[in-house]
Amino acid sequence: EIIKKFNAEGYKTRAGREWTNTVLYYMLTNETYTGMTVFNGYRYWDSKGGKEQKAIRVEGTHEALVTREQFEKARQVLKERGFTVTHPRAVASDYLLSCILYCGLCNAKMLGTTAKGGQFVYYGCQNYLKKGRQACAAGLVGRDRLEGAVIDTLKDDVLTDANLTELVHLINEEANLSRGTSAKRLGETDTQLKALNGRLDKLYVALETGHVDMADLGPRIKALRAQIETAEARKREISAEETTPLKFGGTQVRRAVEDMRELLSDGTTLERKSRIRGWLSRIEVDTKRGGTVYYKMPPWIQKAMGRPTTGGPGRSVLSIDQIGCVHTSWGLD
Incomplete structure (x- = not known):
């Protein structure tokens, strides 16, 4: 109601923007308004107190706008009745649908949120959570129920x-169609083998005629033999694909499903x-x-x-x- 009233009457934040729940909650949990200066602190109050312990506080550094009692009372009300909006990146271990869940009313992302001190966990539209029902009429959806x-x-x-x-049937069909290219691959491999063997034969002829020393030809012969072995292994693999049936039985399917x-x-x-x-x-x-x-x-x-x-x-x-x-x-x- 506070946010709705501020925005309806044209009030803006210090940055010249509309009021949101995030801004209001920051103000209600900011100890600066009690006359205290906080060093090494955090902008947002942690309801569990984990982050508060790292801050250094100096009281009475400036005039207080609210008493400490008023501040603590407001913070306790927020803890008991309020909610916590959590960015998806911060809840990667808790929310299964973060980053792919969207509001069907306004197309905004839906974020994880808790209520009643963390007793209840929901997904809520980002606009609804931050700006209220005037921005989006969506409500909250229980996290466990939706994920389930x-x-x-x-x-x-x-x-x-x-x-x-x-x-599995379609996979087998795709595999069988791919086998139709085997003849082409075998032909290309045979052509490569023919060329490699031809080059190897020429080296042997040069060696037999004594035109070239063995010391010069040895490394080249070794390299050609390695290329021939690789091509022959590829040919055997292609031939095996042609003759090996694809089998995936019902038992395997059921096991995969389970x-x-x-x-x-x-x-x-x-x-x-x-x-x-x-x-x-x-x-x-x-x-x-x-x-x-x-x-x-x-x-x-x-x-x-x-x-x-x-x-x-x-x-x-x-x-x-x-x-x-x-x-x-x-x-x-």
Whole structure:
């Protein structure tokens, strides 16, 4: 309400900008207004007190605008009723969807935030968190519920036996198509071998006729033999590809599905985040209607999933029932 009133009446910050929750919270937690000067301090108060211990405080350096009691009371209220907005980079170990989660109403990024002294953890629209409901009407979405919905969607839409079996089939098709170029590669290798053997024969002739000493030809003969061996090994590999069947059975498919499902559920945060970002390019959450998950997998993988490969990225829809109810935050409206 304070921010809304300031902005409605045209008040600006010292930098000439509109008021935001961040600016107001900084003022309410800045000890300078109590007549104290802080050295080696931090701009933002840490509710756990970890950062406060490093600061050096000198009281009475200038006139106080508020009493110490008023300051401490305001800070305690913020701690009990307020929220903490956290930049995605600072919560890399806690928020799986940071950097790919966007507000479906205003297209701003959604940030991690906690309320009630850290008892509740949410994702919230950046504009809503910093400027209030007048900037964006979105609410807060429970972190665990939303992340669980996204993971369940990946399991249901991507990590299925049927999808991976079809994926293996497509991989085999791609591999078999690539084998069609084997004849060309074999021909190129044969041509190279013919040229190398011809050069080697000329050196042997020169050696037999006595026109060149062995000391001069030895290194060149050795180098040519090495090139011939390399070309022959490449020829054997190409021939083996032609005759070796590609096999990936149902048991292997099911094991791969189970392993990836287990990783999404029980892997480390870094592993889970890496996998999610490998499959998804963007998640949009409209807190009144649900959400949309956008895939960034190659078209041939989306084909295996039965997703459209033209007209934009493949996507899945999240319902309100999946992401949970929307919460209004404390002190933002």
